Amino acid sequence: MRTHARQQRFKKQEKLARLFGALSHPARLRIIEILAARKSCICGEIVELMxxxxxxxxxxLKELRDxxxxxxxxxxxxxxxxxxxxxxxxYKDALHAFFESLPTNLIDECCE
Structure with a gap:
């Protein structure tokens, strides 16, 4: 029972961690940019552009698809x-909700 409660507690964070992991390589970010610029499916040309x-x-591609x-x-x-x-x-909604859930009264001068 305790393990299940722990899994539920970190579900949102795991979703965001999966996103950040997928975005953590410059090549993957470039692939996303290429796909966004084409605004359509690309068959095979991605390799030629990288x-x-x-x-x-x-x-x-597998990491991004997964x-x-x-x-x-x-x-x-x-x-x-x-x-x-x-x-x-x-992902956009989850990321927005995560940052909205943080306290807004953070101290700017902390650790300076």
Missing amino acids: PLSQSTVSQH AGIIKGRIDGIRTCYCLDVRGLRK
Whole structure:
């Protein structure tokens, strides 16, 4: 019972930690920018736009997909990717709620 209560207590934080983990690499941020700029699914061109090997790009795409930031659709021998707008909206709302829950009377001069 105690473990279940602990899991419930950290559910919001785990969701945000998953987001921050997925965003913690510059290549993943660049992939998000590429997908956002295209405003459509991209099939295969991501590797050509990145200075990384195909296997490295694939690993970054997997991290973003597992976190719910992008979606992938198989098209023949390729997978087409686009931003997961619904997933991004959930993260945006969760991040906003997290910062709104913090006290607003923080001291600016602390630790200076």
